[in-house]
Amino acid sequence: MIVLAVMLIAGIVSLINSIPLSIKVIYAYSKQYVAVTPRGNPFLTPLFMKVVEEESPVELERVMVIRGSGVEVKSIVGNWPFVVLGLEHSDMDYYLDRMSSEVVEGRLPEAGKPEAVISETMSRNLGLGIGGILQKPDEAESFSPMPVKVVGIADGENWFAFTSIEYQLENHFPNIDAFMAFAKSPADQLKLDNWTEEQLAGQNAQVFTYRQLEEQADTMFTILYQILNVVIGTLVVVITLMMGMLINIFLSQRVQEFGLLQALGYTKRGLLRRVLVETTIFVVGGWFLGLAVAFGLLNLVKVVLMDPKAFALDTTDWSAYSYSLPVPVAIFVVSLVTVWVKFKKFDPVGIVERRLV
Amino acid sequence: MISLERVSLVYEDHGREVHACREVTLDVQPGEFLGILGPSGSGKSSLLYLMSGLKVPTSGSVHWRGDDLAGMGDEVRAQIRLKEFGFVFQYPYLIGYLTALENVLVALPGEDRVSEAERLLTALGLSEHMRRYPHQLSGGQKQRVCVARALLGSPAAVFADEPTAALDHTSGRGVMGLLNEHRGAGALVVVTHDPVMLEGADRVIEMEDGAIVS
Numbered sequence: 267m268i269v270l271a272v273m274l275i276a277g278i279v280s281l282i283n284s285i286p287l288s289i290k291v292i293y294a295y296s297k298q299y300v301a302v303t304p305r306g307n308p309f310l311t312p313l314f315m316k317v318v319e320e321e322s323p324v325e326l327e328r329v330m331v332i333r334g335s336g337v338e339v340k341s342i343v344g345n346w347p348f349v350v351l352g353l354e355h356s357d358m359d360y361y362l363d364r365m366s367s368e369v370v371e372g373r374l375p376e377a378g379k380p381e382a383v384i385s386e387t388m389s390r391n392l393g394l395g396i397g398g399i400l401q402k403p404d405e406a407e408s409f410s411p412m413p414v415k416v417v418g419i420a421d422g423e424n425w426f427a428f429t430s431i432e433y434q435l436e437n438h439f440p441n442i443d444a445f446m447a448f449a450k451s452p453a454d455q456l457k458l459d460n461w462t463e464e465q466l467a468g469q470n471a472q473v474f475t476y477r478q479l480e481e482q483a484d485t486m487f488t489i490l491y492q493i494l495n496v497v498i499g500t501l502v503v504v505i506t507l508m509m510g511m512l513i514n515i516f517l518s519q520r521v522q523e524f525g526l527l528q529a530l531g532y533t534k535r536g537l538l539r540r541v542l543v544e545t546t547i548f549v550v551g552g553w554f555l556g557l558a559v560a561f562g563l564l565n566l567v568k569v570v571l572m573d574p575k576a577f578a579l580d581t582t583d584w585s586a587y588s589y590s591l592p593v594p595v596a597i598f599v600v601s602l603v604t605v606w607v608k609f610k611k612f613d614p615v616g617i618v619e620r621r622l623v
Numbered sequence: 624m625i626s627l628e629r630v631s632l633v634y635e636d637h638g639r640e641v642h643a644c645r646e647v648t649l650d651v652q653p654g655e656f657l658g659i660l661g662p663s664g665s666g667k668s669s670l671l672y673l674m675s676g677l678k679v680p681t682s683g684s685v686h687w688r689g690d691d692l693a694g695m696g697d698e699v700r701a702q703i704r705l706k707e708f709g710f711v712f713q714y715p716y717l718i719g720y721l722t723a724l725e726n727v728l729v730a731l732p733g734e735d736r737v738s739e740a741e742r743l744l745t746a747l748g749l750s751e752h753m754r755r756y757p758h759q760l761s762g763g764q765k766q767r768v769c770v771a772r773a774l775l776g777s778p779a780a781v782f783a784d785e786p787t788a789a790l791d792h793t794s795g796r797g798v799m800g801l802l803n804e805h806r807g808a809g810a811l812v813v814v815t816h817d818p819v820m821l822e823g824a825d826r827v828i829e830m831e832d833g834a835i836v837s
C-alpha cells in the first residue's frame with residue numbers, strides 16, 4: 267500500500283516532469299547560439315548583423331546567415347513545432363561541431379536540392395531513416411514544395427535538422443534572411459544572448475535564446491505543477507487516512523501483545539521504542555521499496571516507450587521522487603500518534619483480565 | 624519477602640467508589656505456596672495485582688524485600704516484575720506469531736535461556752510441541768506454555784490468577800501440580816475460587832468483600 271502510493275506519486279511526477287524536460291532537451295540546440303529574425307524588412311538583416319558583429323560584448327566565433335522552415339516533432343503530449351535550418355555549405359561542418367555531432371550515416375545535403383541532414387534523436391522521433399521524407403508539399407506543419415529527403419543522420423544528444431540554404435531560398439517564404447551568432451566560448455553564450463536581446467529590444471527583430479525558451483517552459487508548467495501539488499496533497503491525505511485506519515486495526519491486535527508484555531514486566535518506554543523501530547522499518551522500507559519499484563517501472567517505460575521515440579524521461583529525477591516523501595512522513599506521524607494515544611490510557615490488567623480496551 | 628501493610632485499593636466506577644481491597648495486611652514468605660480463596664468480586668485479583676506491583680494501592684504500602692513498590696520508579700518496578708516475578712493469567716495469553724519456545728523466552732528478553740526453556744517445556748510434557756504456534760495447541764497445552772514462561776529464570780515469586788479457569792478439571796489440576804512442582808525455591812501465590820486447586824498449599828487465606836476473613 268505504502269509502496270503503491272510512493273510508486274504512483276514518484277511515477278506520475280516523473281512522467282509529468284518529462285514534459286518540460288522534453289522541451290528543454292528538444293530545443294537544447296539553441297543553447298549554442300542566439301538567433302535573430304528581422305521582422306518584415308529583408309534589408310534589416312545585414313544591419314542587425316553588423317550591430318552584433320561590431321558591438322558584441324564577448325568574442326564571437328561565427329555569425330552565419332540562415333533560413334528556416336518548419337517541421338513537427340512528436341512528444342508525449344502531441345506535436346511540437348521545430349525548425350529546419352537552411353545553412354551555407356561552409357557553415358554545416360561548424361554547425362555540426364557546435365552540436366558536438368557528426369554525420370555518421372549518409373552525407374551532407376547538396377546545394378539547392380531537397381535534401382536534409384537530421385540528428386539521430388530526430389530520426390528516432392520521426393521514424394525517419396536515410397531516404398525518409400522530412401517535409402512534404404501536402405503537410406501544413408511540415409511543409410515544403412518538394413518532398414525533402416533525409417540524406418544524412420548525425421549522432422549525439424542534440425536535436426536539429428538542416429538543408430542547404432539555397433534550397434530554402436528558392437522554395438520557402440518569407441524572403442528574409444535570419445542569422446545566428448555563436449560566442450567563441452560556450453560559457454559566454456548566455457551573456458551574448460542577453461546582450462543581443464537588450465540591444466535589439468524594441469527594434470524590428472525577433473531574438474531567440476535558450477533562456478527565453480526555458481522561461482516559457484517553466485511558466486507554462488507552473489499552473490500544471492500547482493494542480494499537481496493539490497492532487498498529490500489530496501492523495502497523501504487519503505492514503506494517510508486509510509493507512510491510519512489499517513494501522514489502528516493492526517495495532518489493536520498488537521495491543522493484546524503489548525498488554526501481556528507489560529504485565530510480564532516490560533516497560534511502556536521499551537514497548538514504545540519497539541513500536542517506533544518497527545514503524546520506522548516498515549515506513550522507510552516501504553518508501554524505499556516504492557521508490558525502487560517506481561525506478562524500475564520508469565526505466566521500463568523509458569526503454570520500451572520513450573527511447574524508441576527519443577522522448578526525454580529522467581528516471582533519476584530526485585524532485586519527482588521527493589514528491590512521494592509526504593507519504594511515509596504522514597504515515598509515520600499518524601502511526602506514532604495512534605500508538606501514543608493508545609498507550610496513554612493503557613492498563614495491562616484490563617488486557618490480561620480480558621476486559622477489552 | 625512481600626509484605627502488605629493496611630493496603631486498600633479503590634476503583635472509581637462511574638463516580639461510585641468500589642473498594643476492591645480494604646486494609647489488607649499480609650506477608651508472603653520466601654518459598655511458600657499461598658492460596659487465596661473467595662467468591663467472585665471479593666477482590667482476589669486486585670490483591671494479587673497489588674502484591675505483584677501491577678497496581679499501585681490507594682492507601683497502605685507493599686514492600687518487596689524491604690523496598691516500597693509504589694515508591695520506586697516505573698522502570699525499577701518493571702525490572703523487578705520482569706526478573707523476580709513470574710505470572711500466569713487466567714487466559715493463556717501467548718503471542719500468536721511466536722512458537723511455544725519463543726513464547727517462553729519472551730519472559731526474559733535479551734538473555735540466552737533456550738536450553739532452560741527447552742528443559743521446562745519438556746518437564747511440562749511439551750517436548751513435541753516446542754516449535755508449534757499457539758493456534759496449533761490445545762487450551763491445556765497453552766496454559767502449560769504459560770507456566771513455563773512464568774517459571775523461566777526461576778523467579779522468587781510466581782503469581783497465578785485463576786490459572787485453571789479456562790481448563791477442564793483434570794488439566795486444571797495437572798497445570799496446578801506442574802506449577803507447584805517446578806517452581807523450585809520460588810514462592811507461589813495462587814488465586815482461585817476452587818479449593819480443590821489449592822491442595823498442597825502451605826497456607827490458604829479467604830477473602831470476602833475486599834477483606835481477609837480467615
Ligand SMILES: Nc1ncnc2c1ncn2[C@@H]1O[C@H](COP(=O)(O)OP(=O)(O)OP(=O)(O)O)[C@@H](O)[C@H]1O
Pocket residue numbers: 634635636641642643661662663664665666667668669670816
Ligand atoms: N477496573 C475496575 N474498575 C472498577 N471496578 C473494578 C475494576 N476492577 C475490579 N473492580 C471491582 O473490584 C471488585 C474486586 O474485583 P476483583 O477482580 O479483584 O475480584 P475477584 O475476586 O478477582 O473476582 P473474580 O473471581 O470474579 O475474578 C469487584 O467488585 C469489581 O467489580
Ligand SMILES: [Mg+2]
Pocket residue numbers: 667668669784
Ligand atoms: Mg479475579
